[in-house]
Amino acid sequence: MLRFLRRALFFAIVSFLLAAGVYLTTASFHERWHGFVTGELAQHGVHLDFERLAINPFGGLVARGVRVYNDVSKRHLVASVDRLNLDVDFGSLVEGRVQIEGMELLHASVALPVDPDRPDLTVIELKDLSARALLEGRRLEIRHAEGLLSDGLHILISGVLELPAPSPDQQGMSADQRMNLMREHREQIQHGLDWLARFRAPHVPTLSVKVSGALERPDEIKAELLFQADGLAFEDYVWNELVAEAEYDGGFIDLKRLHLRDHLGIMDATATWRLGSDQLRFRLTSSADLPGLARAFLNNEGLREVVFYEAPQLALEGSVLLKKKSPDDMLPVNVTGSLDCGRFGSRGEVFNSLSLTLGATPQGIYVKDALLKHKTGSLVLNVMHHQEMGFKAELLLRMHPTVFLPFVLLPKTREIIQRFEFNDDSQVDVHVSTAGPKLNLRESPTSGHGVIRNFRYKGVPFESAEMDLAFLGDIQNYANVKIQRPDGPAEAELVFVNDDDNEKWLKLVNVRALADAAGIVRAFAPKVADQIERYRFSAGTDVTANGVIGYKGNPQLNDYKVAFKNPVGGAHYVLWDEDYPITAPNGEVHIVGNMLNFDFNGRLFGDTMHAKGAVNLTPGVRGYDVVVQAGRFPYSVFGKKLPFEEVRAEVRNRDGLARIDIAADVLGGDMTLKGTLNENREPNSYDGELRMNALSFHKFAQVYSPGNESVGDISGHFKFAGRMNDWKTLKGGGALIIVNGNLLALPVLGPLTPIIGAILPSPIKGYNVAKKADCTFEVSDGFIVTDNVEAESSAFRIVSRGNIDFIRDDIDFNAEVRMRGLGILLFPVTQLLAYKGSGTLKDTRWSPRIFGGGNNDERKPPTEQELREAQRIGGNPAKPRVNASPPKQKALFGN
Incomplete structure (x- = not known):
């Protein structure tokens, strides 16, 4: 019986519990207690609704499908929670009252719409959220809250919050005001999360938040935040360590510490900002890789070209303006600072250091005492750009300007820099200043002074150059120029350059050089220098240049003169490939358009010399x-x-x-x-005629046969044609006449005269004086050929024919001699008065034909056809060839 009672009691208790459990999980329990729970929470200022309410077997109530609203109207959704555990007093629950003592979330998901009016749009999600909060009156104590915010941020929250008053009559922020403030904060949170999603990290960054304040007055809520991340990477930039500590107090954000560490160094910063304010104040010091950070976030390829070998030191202090006060503002900042960095490289150039101080306001910026050092020297720069004060800059350049060539984009600037060549001994000292209404160098007048040593300009070497500088747009002005070249000094009153694309020209005013005449001119007019260089003036020649030179395809603007003078020096003049030295050169070159006119005086072979002319410099002409x-x-x-x-x-x-x-x-x-x-055509062909008139036979003999001088004269002509540097192509013909000349002085026949004189009665005065000697001749294939050399003296008459191989200097002549008025028989053998000539022009050898003679290796003379062509060119009448033969016996006695 007792056993039966125990079983019956146990069955009743189990049945009751099962029935209670079934009841507590039915809609009847939800409908009965839904109002009690929402009403109780509304008393604490928490307005929510849920889809289902049940008792947790382990204690408390479980609300599912929870929706939290901004106010009692439940028009604006604040958050959605899939499951919320409520700690309740079961004693009160049995009595029909709901007294909530706390709330708990276990691995819950929370959705926070960015715009409560449009909860279907962007939503901030909290996943795997576990939280424990105690509710005591209007005081909500968050003991612990931990979750994952949008998969990108591990968040920890704790703190104490005062819940809104249940009565709308109580003072505080209205529901609409709270809604607007929440919307603004959530938008900023969403922007931050979107930005954070661009990063990569081996571990999820952590954000710890500690809050306090009244939810009824969200603008007065206080929060302490701590953000930590290791190995946070964006593209190719990595933060090895990132720590940020901040406080939020009623809309005022105080970034107490921002600490970054990368491969180069660290950056520490502080900042303050009030929500809604247009100004953020900050202070920053850094030895980190700021260009790397900037190129990662600004996506600037130019910054990627900068490589730092030492950590740059940056210090900045000021404020950032979040809203422009004027559309004309230059930069939204009020900032001052300094930069110091060691070795860095870019585009193949390595710089030793860079230091500067800077400042910026919305109205302008300035850089002061900027010092850039390079192995070739240094650059000092001060620059200001202001809306009202305009643009001003001062530059002191003491490094090679070619260092900046990889960074110059303007073609004109590159072209100017490329004119210069520097070496290890080169020195640059250029000081210029500029000012203008706007940041536009072309519209800002620039002036200064420069000294450069040991350099080349357009390939021309200079030991030094000093000048005053002035620039405006395409105009360049170089005044008071003093130049020292290796061969002497030079100076210029003014060099005025117009570099306009449509009209490029330069004007020279009193450019003067006591140096290589072509050298200084080559820097401005290379073509003229080529012409002057041909004269090879000696050092110390005084050269002056004046006028306008067009360049870059504008020769029509040319109108300038280059004058030169050296009373004690020398020059050279090349004529027909012969180089002639000239003393005391004096003259000028005048270029107008493409025409080069020259007028040149000097002394040549101890007498006067003058050359004048014009050359067309047009390409292809x-x-x-x-x-x-x-x-x-x-x-x-x-x-x-x-x-x-x-x-x-x-x-x-x-x-x-x-x-x-x-x-x-x-x-x-x-x-x-x-x-x-x-x-x-190649080789060059030529033709012409040479004429001689009454040359003194006496002077002729002094040159060619000293000791055989006599009176008389020589006349003749020669018409010819041929090709340069090919004597075998020379063809033509002519005639030669000698009157009252000494036969001993004649080429070829001269050595024959003494032989004839040896067989004459002695003495016979004047036997060697030719009353007349003449001949016609042809030139062809390297030979001079004649058939009718006739020389007549008072004692005899010579008839000769033959050829001269002037290429090999070889002669082959036959001669016949007839006596005049002697009346005697000289020899019974007629061949003794027929002669054979051989040898060379300078050493002609004659012998009687009975003994033979001639050269054994003679080159064959021209053919009949070749001689007829020579006769046609020379204008000689065609005549038959006469074979050389011994004279007849009767020819020996004269006429």
């Missing part, structure tokens, strides 16, 4: 005029220097076809040479 006059001009003819005097040579070239006209006095007579030279 060959044209020039040259007139040369010389009082004396020795020139080698047949191995002897002939003293040409009063020489006048005129050459005119049009499109490569040169016309030559030369006249001179020589050996007491005169000569002319006229012809053409075609430079349009």
Whole structure:
């Protein structure tokens, strides 16, 4: 029986518990207690609703599908929680009252809409949230709250909050005001989370928050925040350590400490900001890789080119303006600071250090005492840009400007810098200042002074250059220029440059050099320098240049003169590939457009010399005029220097076809040479005519046969054609006449005269004086060929024919001699008066034909066809060839 009673009691208790459990999980229990719970929480200022309420078997109530609202109207959703445990007093619950003592979340998910009016849009999510809070009256104590905010931030929350008053009549912020404030805070939180999502980290960063204050007055809530992260990375930049400590007090944010550490150093910063304020105050010191940080966040490829070998030291203090007061503001900051950094490199250049102080306001910025050091020197810069005061800058450059070439983007600036070449001994000292209404160097006048030593400009070497500088836009002005070149000094009153794209020119005013004449001019006018360089002026030549030079495709602007003078020096003049030294050169070069005009005086071979002409410098055009006059001009003819005097040579070239006209006095007579030279084909071809008139036979013999001088004169002409540097192509013909000349002085026939004289009765006065000697001749294939050399004296008459191989200097002549008026029989053998000539022009050997003679290795003379072509060119009448043969017996007795 007792056992039965115990079982019955146990069954009743279990049945009651099961029934209670079923009841507590049914809709009936939810409907009965829903109002009690929401009402109780509303008394504490917490307005919520939930989908289902049940008793937790382990104690308390469990609310599922919880929605928290801003106020009693439940129009604005503040948060959504999937599950909320409520600690209740079960004694009160049995009595039909609900007394909530605390709340707990275990691995719950919380959704916080950014805009409570549109909860379907962006939502801030808290996952795996576990929290424990005690509720005592209007006091909510958060003992511990921990969760994951949007998968990117581990958050820890603790603190004490005062819940809103249940009565709307109590003082405090209105529901709409609270809503607007919450919306603003959540937007900022969402922006922060979006920004944080861009980072990578091996561990989730942690944010610890400790709060206190009244929820009814959210603008007065206080919070302490601590953010910690290790190995936080953004693109290629990594923070090894990041710690941020901040306080929030009623809308005032105080960043007490921001500590960053990267591979170079650390950065520490503090900042303060009141919500809604347009100004954030800060202080920062750093030895971290700020360019690396900046290039990561600013995505600037230029910053990626900077590499620091030592940590840069940066100190900044001031405020950041979050809203522009004026659309014309330059920068939204009020800041001062300094920067010091050691070695760094960029675009292949390594700099030793950089230091500066700086400041910035919305109206302007300044950089003061900026000092950049490089192995070649240093740069000091002060610059200011202000809305009202305009732009001002001062620069002291003591390093090679070519260092900045990799950083210059403007083509004009690059072109100017590239004109210079520096070496280890080069020195630069340039001080310039500029000012203007705006930050535009082209519109800001710039002036200063510069000294450069040991450099090259456009390839021209300079030991030093000192000048006053002035720039404005495309205009460059170099005044009071003093230059020292390796071969002497130079100076200029003014060099004025217009570098406009449409009209590039420079003006030279009194540019003067006591140096290599071409050297200083080459820096400004390379083509003119090429012309002057041909003269090879000696050092100390006084050169002056004045006028306007067009460049970069603007030769039509050319109108300038270059004058030169050296009373004791020398120069050289090249004529027909011969180099002639000139003393006391004096003249000028005048360039107008593409035409170079020159007028040159000096002394040549101890007498006066003058050259004048013009050269067309247009690319692809060959044209020039040259007139040369010389009082004396020795020139080698047949191995002897002939003293040409009063020489006048005129050459005119049009499109490569040169016309030559030369006249001179020589050996007491005169000569002319006229012809053409075609430079349009290779080798150059030529043709012309040489004429000699009444040359003194006496002077001729003094040169070619000293001791055999006599009276008489020589005349002749030679028409010819050929190709340069190829004597075998020379063809033509001419004639030669000698009157009253000494036969002993004649080339070729001279050595024959004594042989003839040996068989004459002695003495016969004047046997060697030719009353007349003449011949016609042809030139072809390297030979001079004649069939009718006739020389007649009072005692005999010589008839000769043969050829001269002037390439090999070899002769082959036959001669016949007839006696005149002697009336005697000399020899019974007629061959004794027929002779054979061989040897060279200088050493002609004659022998009777009975003994043979001639050269054994003779080159064959021209053919009949070649001689006819030479006759056509020379203008000689065609005549049959006469074979050399012994004279007839009757020819020995004269006529």
